[in-house]
Amino acid sequence: MCMKKTNTRILLLLLAGFYAMPTVAQEMEQEPKLVQTETKEPKDFKGLSGITKNVIIGYAYSDFIYDPHSEIKTNFTRVGFSPTMVWMLGEKLFFESQVEFYTDSGNINTKIEYLKLSYIINKYMTVGMGKMLTPFGLYTERIEAPFIEKLPNAPLGLRQMDGVPNIGPISPEMGVDLRGGFYVGDSKMNYVLYVSNGAKLNDGLSETHLAGTLNYENFFDNNSNKSFGGRIGYLPLSNSSLEIGGSWSYSEVGDVKTAYEHLMSKAYSFDVTYHKTYPALKSMIDFKGQVNFLEVDKANYFDEKGDVYSFENRSNIYYVRLSLRPALVHNKYMKRFEFIGRYSVADFANDALWGGYAQRTDLGISYWLSLRIGLRIAYEKGDGLHGVSTEAILVRFVTGF
Amino acid sequence: MKKLIYTIIFACFVSMLFLSLPSCKTSAAVKEKSGAILWSENCSRCHYSPDPEDYNDAQWEVIVMHMRVRTSLTEDESQKILKFLQDSN
Helix, strand or coil: CHHHHHHHHHHHHHHHHHHHHHHHHHHHHHHHHHHHHHHHCCCCCCCCCCCCEEEEEEEEEEEEEECCCCCCCEEEEEEEEEEEEEEECCCCEEEEEEEEEEEECCEEEEEEEEEEEEEEEECCEEEEEEEECCCCCCHHHHHCCCCCCCCCCCCCCCCCCCCCCCCCCCCCEEEEEEEEEEEECCEEEEEEEEEECCCEECCCCCCHHHCCCEECCCCCCCCCCCEEEEEEEEECCCCCCEEEEEEEEEEECCCCCCCCCCCEEEEEEEEEEEEEEEHHHCEEEEEEEEEEEEEEEEEEEECCCCCEEEEEEEEEEEEEEEEEECCCCCCCCHHHEEEEEEEEEEEECCCCCCCEEEEEEEEEEEEEEECCEEEEEEEEEEECHHHCEEEEEEEEEEEEC | CHHHHHHHHHHHHHHHHHHHHHHCCCCHHHHCCCHHHHHHHHHCCCCCCCCHHHCCHHHHHHHHHHHHHHHCCCHHHHHHHHHHHHHHC
16 A cells, blocks of 8 residues: 555656656756856946957068167168957957067067956946056057157167166056046046056076166066056146156065065156147147156165175156157148157166166158058167267168057 | 155146146037047047048947057047047048
8 A cells, every 4th residue: 555655656756757847948948048148248247248349450660770880880670560459359348469579689589568358347447457568657558669659769768678777667567457537627537557566676696787677577476566556647638639647656576585575666657748730830749758767775786796786776767759740731742751859868776787877869750651651760869878879870661550 | 856856746737637627517619529539639649540441340449449448538539439430431
């Protein structure tokens, strides 16, 4: 009797299961669709998906130099190609990456200039993470690209070069940033705040002559301290012709578990841009300037003989650049010319082995074959570190966007 | 000396900011700026822009998003510039 009851229960359960099966199957069928829909359109984060779109932009250039004081007076010194891929993954999500291929001093170099994933949180905020052009001053982020820089060379101290001290973060860094722009009345403001690995101090053990310099391409952090920095830009005029900005960056720079671990670096920068068309002059005037200050705590280093010396790194660099393009004249050839003058100074810590003062004046002409192709010629003259005079004629053929 | 320079620059910066605060409301003239004007005012501050015909609508959408973030353009500015470029290509 008991056995019969048990069999009946099992039978009922099987029947219930049989009738329930289509429902379960339906749910199983619907589940992936549901998951797909939820993934496609998450309620918390809008604009993460959609039709992906991408574009490749970038630039390419070729340089020539005539240096009357060098043993090799003429030289095709450098060619570079930098494809930039911008990939829009959703209405508010995109990825951008620039790879650089270039020759320098006879070597072929490849590097990732930047690689960053950004998400537009709302109309006032965008967050991005990856390897980024450091938003310190205006030059590195907006002007440095060879097709944007109107002269064939960069101002003193503002291009990342081996063996030359960085005065402030002028090269890309690994980190995260938050940025945006908004109106304040008829004026505008923009801001960037960032956290990055920060700079790494060169303690001079392998490169004695560079002891005390900072390297910002610190792709695997040398300590747990992070760099905090940012830039605030202000455009007081309603036509956006004037922008002034202030930047800062703080970080500890020494390797972990060394005497330099808590060495502090403070960098500040001020920049100004003025761009306006003057019908009376039939020209567009463009003025740019930037000053970087760097302070690194006093520390002991060893010279080539093994003797200890110490210094506090207080260095600064600055440049001003003025250009005029008679774009409103009727002559179709004349309107393609642009005349540029620039003065730059690098004032490095006197007590450092790499210390000293250098200044350079650049006078150039850029001829715009089209809005994307420029032929630039410049004459540069200046005093390098330790009183060495420099003089050269530079030519650059460049295209890009 | 450097501290004095920092202070002066910072004071100028803050003063200019405060001077603009009394008129916190954006004027109609600024609000009604066309995409063409915004394109001319903003893009040319750094570089000369290519012809709008050089890229198609989808490509401009990606490029404008890239530039909006790079230069901290406002949402309104970037939308108007995008519309201008898409209407002109």
